[in-house]
Amino acid sequence: MFELDLRSRKPIYEQLVDRLKQLIINNVLEKDEKLPSVRVLAQQLSINPNTIQKAYRELEIQGYIYSVKGKGSFVNHIMMADSSAEIKKVKEQLKKNISEALFLGVSVEELEKLITETEVDRSVTRGDEDDSSSERG
Amino acid sequence: MFELDLRSRKPIYEQLVDRLKQLIINNVLEKDEKLPSVRVLAQQLSINPNTIQKAYRELEIQGYIYSVKGKGSFVNHIMMADSSAEIKKVKEQLKKNISEALFLGVSVEELEKLITETEVDRSVTRGDEDDSSSERG
Amino acid sequence: MFELDLRSRKPIYEQLVDRLKQLIINNVLEKDEKLPSVRVLAQQLSINPNTIQKAYRELEIQGYIYSVKGKGSFVNHIMMADSSAEIKKVKEQLKKNISEALFLGVSVEELEKLITETEVDRSVTRGDEDDSSSERG
Amino acid sequence: MFELDLRSRKPIYEQLVDRLKQLIINNVLEKDEKLPSVRVLAQQLSINPNTIQKAYRELEIQGYIYSVKGKGSFVNHIMMADSSAEIKKVKEQLKKNISEALFLGVSVEELEKLITETEVDRSVTRGDEDDSSSERG
DNA sequence: GTGGTCTAGACCACA
DNA sequence: GTGGTCTAGACCACT
The missing domain is CATH 1.20.5 (Single alpha-helices involved in coiled-coils or other helix-helix interfaces)
Incomplete structure (x- = not known):
């Protein structure tokens, strides 16, 4: 599902951001759907949790997801505002x-x-x- | 003419590469036209010559320009080979x-x-x- | 292991590129093997790290190795594509x-x-x- | 006959050396044949005479030609000595x-x-x- | 005067 | 600690 390219010159966290964006944009991840937790995803991809964390933070900044303390991260899908x-x-x-x-x-x-x-x-x-x-x- | 963004996350030399590519692609810089010398451009943009050098080298590798030691750097425009x-x-x-x-x-x-x-x-x-x-x- | 000739007309970084290519081609360096880090090799050869960097970058462009930011540089060995x-x-x-x-x-x-x-x-x-x-x- | 590539990263004089070597090696230029004079060749190739001069000097050092003051440069073809x-x-x-x-x-x-x-x-x-x-x- | 290499040393981004 | 970018300044090779 994620197919990261560890060899790419593009940083892993950036690949993650791009991939998740694509999934959101293409409606594979639907509005308010919960994203996998940082730890789970980190283990799944055998990647440092910090890297996942960074990707999620970036996506939040760009408005593609929102995080709820203690609950997790969710797809936003609103956008269209000041786009x-x-x-x-x-x-x-x-x-x-x-x-x-x-x-x-x-x-x-x-x-x-x-x-x-x-x-x-x-x-x-x-x-x-x-x-x-x-x-x- | 070049409008570099020194604060950008994108490296200066890469900005230069992109900009020059655009100029070449849009025929603003014509075939065999001489590019400003490394040092001159460096001074113009108040940037270190090495940075310009790196950009020119990259463009040469990508086939957009060619450089001749004692002469200067020139637009290539051939391409079309195995792109x-x-x-x-x-x-x-x-x-x-x-x-x-x-x-x-x-x-x-x-x-x-x-x-x-x-x-x-x-x-x-x-x-x-x-x-x-x-x-x- | 590297035997650089500082006096040669051939640039140091190019000598490095050639030598490393040979080692890769002859399977002395195996696929996905980690190369010495830029700084370490620089110290070993008492050469400026930038010079090593340049060699590694060139090898990456030519497809012989790949570099990952926080991790290191590794042998590629895939090739065979459009060579x-x-x-x-x-x-x-x-x-x-x-x-x-x-x-x-x-x-x-x-x-x-x-x-x-x-x-x-x-x-x-x-x-x-x-x-x-x-x-x- | 010479087909220099002004765009090549290889210096012109070196291209000349290589080309002339080839011509000598392949017997196109025969033993004791007179090479074109520096000036003539320079004009023919519309290249700086210094560049030709440098090539000839190099070839002489490597033993492929010999020069006679006031007469010109000639093909050597002996070699085989300490080769x-x-x-x-x-x-x-x-x-x-x-x-x-x-x-x-x-x-x-x-x-x-x-x-x-x-x-x-x-x-x-x-x-x-x-x-x-x-x-x- | 042109491109190209190298050094020394600083700083950033990534994992 | 890793690769990557940038600067300042020196020196070389080519035309």
């Missing part, structure tokens, strides 16, 4: 990626296919693989 | 960004518009100002 | 070396012996001492 | 390259083919393309 800044950021990122893709020879059709594909995946409630930091490989 | 790995990476990135955008409420139409816009910008030989600098710095 | 470019380069190098060897009077038989010898060494998990250090230093 | 050191160096290089090739998946048969190919090329008096410094690509 304008977020949207702007994502769009800028997209522009960069799109122009790079075009530069590398990817066709417009392929890009559009990518959109519809992703859209379908979302409605079918599925998470997809991801990795790749901003580094070269 | 399959690069393409795969960009596509994965795109998928992530697209799903996040959709999650944040951006419509499919808007995304497609983004593609055509970017395409036009490219052929018109124009650079844009996005940077997406500090990630929640 | 076609690498292969082409090595073959060109080989052609050059072969013609030079022939010119210097080395017989074809001797060259073929060299191949079988090297092949045996590899399967027997042994490292050799060649370095070809200073090029007419 | 034992040279041979040892080349063999070491070869071993390294062979083990790397094997590591990258090149078969023994292919390597042997490379030898016979190169041998044929030599007797047919032909020079081949080369480049590739010890850097990655």
